[in-house]
Structure formats: C-alpha cells, structure tokens
Amino acid sequence: MLDGTEMLAVWTLPHFGVSVRNDPLDLRLVLGPRELQYTPGQGWRALGFAWTGTLPPPMTEGVSLYVPLQALRVLGLQIRADTSGLLDVAAPASIPAETLPPSEDRSLAQNTAAQNTPAQNQPTRPATSPSSPETLPVPEVRPGGAGSRTALPSTPPTSASIQPIPTLPAPAPPPLLSTPPVSAPPASTVPTPPLPGLSKGPNLDTVRVSRTQYRTVEVMRVVLELSAPASPVISRQTGGIGVVLPGFSVQGSTQNLPGGAGLTLTPTPAGASIRLTTRTGRSEVFTLDDPFRVVIDTTTYLDANVPPPVNPDALPDGVTYRDRGLLHLLSFDPALFQPRVVSAPLGRSLSVLELVKSVSGVAGVNGGYFDPASSLPVDLVAVGGLMTAGSLEKRATVGFTAGGQALFGFPRPRYVLSGPFGSVTVNSVRATPNTTLLTAFVCDGKTSVGGTGLTTLLLAPGSASVSRAVTGPIIAPARTLAFTFDPARFPSLPRAAGAPLTVTLNWQATDAPWNSAVDALSAGPLLVQAGRVVIDPRREGFNTATGVWRPTRQSALGTFDGQPTIAYFDYGTPEAFAAALAAAGVRDAVRMDSGSSATAYLRGGYGGLGAYMNTVWSRPVPNAIVFVPRTVTGKK
Structure with a gap:
C-alpha cells in the first residue's frame, strides 16, 4: 500500500505477462492487444481497447517506480487474494496464454522471491542486490x-x-529503474502450480x-x-x-x-x-x-x-580524467605511456589529432609558441635528443626523460662541438646561415643548408667524426646534423670528412636533471611549482598588455599525483589558470599556449569519435606533446 492505494513495482510486471516500457515520462503497460500509457500531465489512456475510467498516477518509492494494482485489472488480469493473504494473478480468458512470458509461479510473493529461487525448468537469474548501483532509478541512462x-x-x-x-x-x-524484492515467505511455503498453457x-x-x-x-x-x-x-x-x-x-x-x-x-x-x-x-x-x-x-x-567531448566512462587503461569545473585534467600512468614531443614537417602545421596519429599515440596537447605565417616555432624544440629549434633562454620549459619523467625549469640548451681543437659553442639553430655565426640545423631531407663560400660539416647523431664536409648549398638526408660556418671566422674547426668531431647538447640548467632529457618544449609562463603558484611574467619576458595574456582558453602540461598530466582551462587569465591548478593539487605546470591554439585531444570518446577537452575547434600547430603507449615505443 502506498498512500492508501494498492501498488505494484513496475519491475515485477513482466512476471505476470505484462510487457513494460519503464520510463517515468512515458510509462507503457502492454498485455495482448491492450495497452495502458501514462504521461505526466496527461494521465492514463487506453490503446487498443475501450476504457474511460480513471487510475491513480504512478508513484516512486525508494528506488522503484510503482503502478496501481487496478491497472492490471484494467488490462484484464484476474487478481485475487488467497487464504494466506498473498496476491495471485492469472491471465484472463480473453488473452491467449502464449502471449505471457514463461513462468512456473504466478504468485506475487514467489515471483518477488524468484531473484534468489529459480523457477522449475528455467535458467537461474542472478540475484540483484538492493545496494547494487544497477538498481538505482534515473530518468536518463x-x-x-x-x-x-x-x-x-x-x-x-x-x-x-x-x-x-x-x-x-x-x-x-x-x-536502470528497478527495485529490491519485497519480503516474502520462503519459496517452499508458497504453492507454485503452473498455469495451463503457459510458454516454457x-x-x-x-x-x-x-x-x-x-x-x-x-x-x-x-x-x-x-x-x-x-x-x-x-x-x-x-x-x-x-x-x-x-x-x-x-x-x-x-x-x-x-x-x-x-x-x-x-x-x-x-x-x-x-x-x-x-x-x-x-x-x-x-x-x-x-x-x-x-x-x-x-x-x-x-x-x-563542435568537438566531441571526453567520455569519462570509456578511458584507456592507465588514463585518468578529472573534471574540476573550468579545469580539466588528463593524467597518464608513466609505466604505460611515454610523453614525447612530436613535430609536423618543417614549415607546416597539423591538427593535434594528426600529430597524435602520426606516432600511434593516445592523447596530445598543443606545444609551444610559433609564427602562424611560417608555422616555425619561436622557442626551443628538442626531439629525440636533437634540438630542432633554438631556445630564447628565458621561458619556462617542460622536458621528458626516456623513462617518462617530466622536467620543469629554465634550461638554456646549446650545441657544443668538441675535438682536438678544443670546444666551440653553436650560436644559432636554423637552416638559413649567418656568415658571422656558427649555425646548426637538423636536416629534414628537403631544406637546403650552407651557402656560397661557407663550409658545412655533416654528422650522423652520435657519430664521433665528420661524415662529409661541403662548400656551398646542400640538401642533406633527414636527421643529419649540419653545422655551417665561415672558415675565416672559425679557423679551428675541421674542414674534411673523417676529422674527429663530437656533438653534445649542453642544457646549462641547475634546477632539474636536464642532462637526461630527450624531448623538450619551451612555452611559459611557469604556472605552478611544488604545488604553489609561481607565475612571473616579468621574469619570462611576457607583455601582459598583449593578447598572449588575455582571458581565454588555456592549455598546460603538468604533473598530478606523480603522473604527467594535460591540463585544460575553459576560460580565464593565466593567473586564474595557475590558481585553479594549485587548488586542484597539481604539483608543477607550464602553460603551452592559449586562445585558438589550445587543444587537448584523447583517442576514443563516444562512438569512437575522438574526445576533446576544448569546446571549440582549434587551429593546427607545428608541435604537440603526445602520450604514446610504451608497447608502441618498443619499451616494456
């Protein structure tokens, strides 16, 4: 009884042969040709038969939706009470028995106990615990x-x-809408004669x-x-x-x-x-x-x-998503994923999705500032131990070791050439030579280096000698190291193939173990360090009066609970971003960029559409930080 009305839980009705649409906004009960429909605001109505009466509305009690017992009588079910006070329900003669679902027990008490006692000749249905999350009613699943x-x-x-x-x-x-079974006598005490003609x-x-x-x-x-x-x-x-x-x-x-x-x-x-x-x-x-x-x-x-959103219920193993209102965090188990800097071909920009797919990654975030007209980075980029773009030597940098450790600080990396002549520090990293400088470039197999009257030394990474010495322009194979100079200005440098020469990348950093870094990107500002807000635009040379400091969407790379973490901020200033990160428990973080470049992508999502933390599409970028499964990188 609920509010003086005899009611039955909707989940029990299929035991009596009633097909149910268990939706509080559009409840339907079907038995043979008869159907009762309940819609809030419109009440009950009959479909497939004539009926002009009234019924009490459904009720919610605890975790279940209940309907009036009289609704079953309207559908044509015969309902009576036996000597023990238990309800018994039988099919009316006007409804073919084969339309009812199989059951060996039409007693309400027995059917509500059937969660734990299987009916004869029927498969055992596992019991549903009242505390199971599957029994909680929600209007949307x-x-x-x-x-x-x-x-x-x-x-x-x-x-x-x-x-x-x-x-x-x-x-x-x-x-899903359901309910725990009501209390009932033990099954053995309830008669269970099968109704004639029921389907088995x-x-x-x-x-x-x-x-x-x-x-x-x-x-x-x-x-x-x-x-x-x-x-x-x-x-x-x-x-x-x-x-x-x-x-x-x-x-x-x-x-x-x-x-x-x-x-x-x-x-x-x-x-x-x-x-x-x-x-x-x-x-x-x-x-x-x-x-x-x-x-x-x-x-x-x-x-x-509009980009499809992250599905928090379908994340890859080792990936954790946290929603903190305007702040969204995506963390990666370093035992399963290696963070890497991934670059588009020189002078090109690609979507973060494309950069992630290019290395079979699982997620990525845009990385570093660049010139939109040329798609060339304006600050440090290091990939696989090679510095492909020089550093401004003043902006916050995030780097990664081969073991997946994230580094945060202010390194000032330079190439250093060493040999019998001693050592020389490289002044510039770019393809276009400068007659007054020693210029380094990581060749891509397409871009010309060198120039008239200049010498270019070519070396393979890790080599201890010059593989080739060239005067004039040349296009060298990809990942070849090229060093171009005016022999008159650098007379001590070798000028012939086979000459002893080693190349090292000196990080010139004291605030982190940067000598073990294999990848790095400079961006900035440094937002959080050791869990505290440390943002300082003057230190890093940011003009806060320009658009780079405006309130907008922001992206960052940080660490949370010891795991490398992509952070995305829906809207706000860098200061607001930093405050939100510190409040959420992020230990260290460097902003990657803001505005139309800010992108955070994750593979998968709803229906395999892919998932984005950003709510608007962002423009292509020349670099991204990508998380690659260690099985892809060949590491266990």
Missing part, C-alpha cells in the same frame, strides 16, 4: 564504460546480412530506452531484459540495425522513441526480432548477465562544428 563490446561494422556485410555476436562480458550499464521458452520481458546528450553527441540506449541468456544475431540494415534472439518469444509492438528513432518488436519462427531505426549514428551491441540483458548503444554526432 548514462552510457556504460569501457569493456568487452562488439561494435557493428560501419558498412553492410558483404557475405551475409546476418552475423552472430557471441555473448561477451562487459561492464554493467549505468543505473525464454522471453524478452522488458524494453527500456534512454537518451542522453553530451555536448553535441547523443547516446541512445536500448536495454532488452531477458528471462534467460541469449546469443543475439545482428544485421546492419538501411537506416538502423536488426537483432534476432533465437528461440525467444516477444509481445509484438511498435514504439516511437525519443529523437525520432523507432523500435519494432516482432515474434517470428526464428525467435524475437528487434528492429531499431536510427539516424546516422554508430551502434554497439553487447550482452550482460546480471540480470540477462542485450544492450544497444547508438551514438549520433549532432553537430560537427
């Missing part, structure tokens, strides 16, 4: 997390229109539908609750998908779903046939065992002008 799923192909099969999908383990979906086969009991929108990505979930395990057979069809449950019975029906989709249930000789019409979404089908369910998730990208 959030898509499930990463797990073993079988994704439908993006194009129709060429050899067969129907392909079987094995029953796969997968994580439980988010909370497995049945599709209930269909539940939810629709949730994340930014401009819509996820629709259809849950088929079953009385027994199933091995669904699926097929890609025009405008949707088909699912067949071999050997299962189902009450035929057609429903219009939220968002313009449609669902048709049809009994066939092969089993229960489900036809889901969708728009242009991508569908995934998977099975769950507690209780038995087939779940169809359909992801639709509604507006490609």
Whole structure:
C-alpha cells in the first residue's frame, strides 16, 4: 500500500505477462492487444481497447517506480487474494496464454522471491542486490564504460546480412529503474502450480530506452531484459540495425522513441526480432548477465562544428580524467605511456589529432609558441635528443626523460662541438646561415643548408667524426646534423670528412636533471611549482598588455599525483589558470599556449569519435606533446 492505494513495482510486471516500457515520462503497460500509457500531465489512456475510467498516477518509492494494482485489472488480469493473504494473478480468458512470458509461479510473493529461487525448468537469474548501483532509478541512462563490446561494422556485410555476436562480458550499464524484492515467505511455503498453457521458452520481458546528450553527441540506449541468456544475431540494415534472439518469444509492438528513432518488436519462427531505426549514428551491441540483458548503444554526432567531448566512462587503461569545473585534467600512468614531443614537417602545421596519429599515440596537447605565417616555432624544440629549434633562454620549459619523467625549469640548451681543437659553442639553430655565426640545423631531407663560400660539416647523431664536409648549398638526408660556418671566422674547426668531431647538447640548467632529457618544449609562463603558484611574467619576458595574456582558453602540461598530466582551462587569465591548478593539487605546470591554439585531444570518446577537452575547434600547430603507449615505443 502506498498512500492508501494498492501498488505494484513496475519491475515485477513482466512476471505476470505484462510487457513494460519503464520510463517515468512515458510509462507503457502492454498485455495482448491492450495497452495502458501514462504521461505526466496527461494521465492514463487506453490503446487498443475501450476504457474511460480513471487510475491513480504512478508513484516512486525508494528506488522503484510503482503502478496501481487496478491497472492490471484494467488490462484484464484476474487478481485475487488467497487464504494466506498473498496476491495471485492469472491471465484472463480473453488473452491467449502464449502471449505471457514463461513462468512456473504466478504468485506475487514467489515471483518477488524468484531473484534468489529459480523457477522449475528455467535458467537461474542472478540475484540483484538492493545496494547494487544497477538498481538505482534515473530518468536518463548514462552510457556504460569501457569493456568487452562488439561494435557493428560501419558498412553492410558483404557475405551475409546476418552475423552472430557471441555473448561477451562487459561492464554493467549505468543505473536502470528497478527495485529490491519485497519480503516474502520462503519459496517452499508458497504453492507454485503452473498455469495451463503457459510458454516454457525464454522471453524478452522488458524494453527500456534512454537518451542522453553530451555536448553535441547523443547516446541512445536500448536495454532488452531477458528471462534467460541469449546469443543475439545482428544485421546492419538501411537506416538502423536488426537483432534476432533465437528461440525467444516477444509481445509484438511498435514504439516511437525519443529523437525520432523507432523500435519494432516482432515474434517470428526464428525467435524475437528487434528492429531499431536510427539516424546516422554508430551502434554497439553487447550482452550482460546480471540480470540477462542485450544492450544497444547508438551514438549520433549532432553537430560537427563542435568537438566531441571526453567520455569519462570509456578511458584507456592507465588514463585518468578529472573534471574540476573550468579545469580539466588528463593524467597518464608513466609505466604505460611515454610523453614525447612530436613535430609536423618543417614549415607546416597539423591538427593535434594528426600529430597524435602520426606516432600511434593516445592523447596530445598543443606545444609551444610559433609564427602562424611560417608555422616555425619561436622557442626551443628538442626531439629525440636533437634540438630542432633554438631556445630564447628565458621561458619556462617542460622536458621528458626516456623513462617518462617530466622536467620543469629554465634550461638554456646549446650545441657544443668538441675535438682536438678544443670546444666551440653553436650560436644559432636554423637552416638559413649567418656568415658571422656558427649555425646548426637538423636536416629534414628537403631544406637546403650552407651557402656560397661557407663550409658545412655533416654528422650522423652520435657519430664521433665528420661524415662529409661541403662548400656551398646542400640538401642533406633527414636527421643529419649540419653545422655551417665561415672558415675565416672559425679557423679551428675541421674542414674534411673523417676529422674527429663530437656533438653534445649542453642544457646549462641547475634546477632539474636536464642532462637526461630527450624531448623538450619551451612555452611559459611557469604556472605552478611544488604545488604553489609561481607565475612571473616579468621574469619570462611576457607583455601582459598583449593578447598572449588575455582571458581565454588555456592549455598546460603538468604533473598530478606523480603522473604527467594535460591540463585544460575553459576560460580565464593565466593567473586564474595557475590558481585553479594549485587548488586542484597539481604539483608543477607550464602553460603551452592559449586562445585558438589550445587543444587537448584523447583517442576514443563516444562512438569512437575522438574526445576533446576544448569546446571549440582549434587551429593546427607545428608541435604537440603526445602520450604514446610504451608497447608502441618498443619499451616494456
């Protein structure tokens, strides 16, 4: 009794042969040709039969949705009380018995205890714990997390229109409307005579539908609750998908779903046939065992002008996402991922997504300042132990060791040439020579180095001697080190192949173990150090009156709980960004850039669309910090 009205939990109704759409905003009860629908504000109405009465509205009690017992009488069920005071429900003569789901016990007390006592000749259904998160009611069902799923192909099969999908383990979906069983006498004390004519086969009991929108990505979930395990057979069809449950019975029906989709249930000789019409979404089908369910998730990208968001329930192993309001953090287990600096070809910019894919990475953030007209970086870039762009020697820098340790500080790296002549420090890193300087360049196989009257020494990385000495312009193989100079100004340097010569990268840093760095990017400002806000624009030569300091979106690379972490700030000044990072517990962080360059990308997302922490598309960039799985880098 609820408020003086006899009520039944919606989740119990399939035991009495009633098919249910368990949606508080559009509740439907179907038995044979009769259907009752309840919509808030409109009340109950009958479909498929004449009825002009009134019924109390559904009620929510604890974690369950309840309907008035009188609704079952309106549908035609016979309800009576036996001598023990327990309800007994039987099918009316006007409704064929084969339309009811299989059951050996029509007693309410026995059916509510059936979570723990399987009916005779039926598969055991695992008990549902009242404290399980799957029993909590929510109006919208959030898509499930990463797990073993079988994704439908993006194009129709060429050899067969129907392909079987094995029953796969997968994580439980988010909370669905249900309820714990009511107390009842032990099963042995309740008579369980089978009703004549009832089907003994497995049945599709209930269909539940939810629709949730994340930014401009819509996820629709259809849950088929079953009385027994199933091995669904699926097929890609025009405008949707088909699912067949071999050997299962189902009450035929057609429903219009939220968002313009449609669902048709049809009994066939092969089993229960489900036809889901969708728009242009991508569908995934998977099975769950507690209780038995087939779940169809359909992801639709509604507006490609807005980046798809991160799906926090489907992150790669070793990746942690934290949402702190305006601040978003994406941390990576250094045992599983190696942070690397990845560059586009010289003079080009690429999207962060493209830079991530170029090295089979899992995530990336834009890195460093650059000239938009030429796509050339304006500060330090070091990749794989080679400095490809020189340092301004005043801006905060983030670097990485081969072991994945992140370094933060203010190094002033320079190439140093050593040999019998002693040592000489390189003045500039660029392809275009300067007759007054010793210029270094990491060749790309396309760009000319050297010049008329100048000598260029070519060396392989790690080599101890000159591989080639050239006078005049030359295009050298990629990753060849080239050093160009005027012999009159640097008479001590060698001028012939085979001459002893070693090259080292001197980081000239005292605030971190930079000599072990293999990759580095300078950007700035340094936002947080040792958990404290340390932002100082004067130290790093930033003009706070220019756009580089305006309130806008911001990106950074830092450490959180000992893990390298991408940070993204939706909107604010660098000072606000730094304060949010420190408040969240970030230990160290360097800003990478802001405004239209700020991008934070993660592989995966809803429906495999990819995921972005930024809510607007950003422009291409010449460099990014990318997290690469260590199996890809060849390290264990």
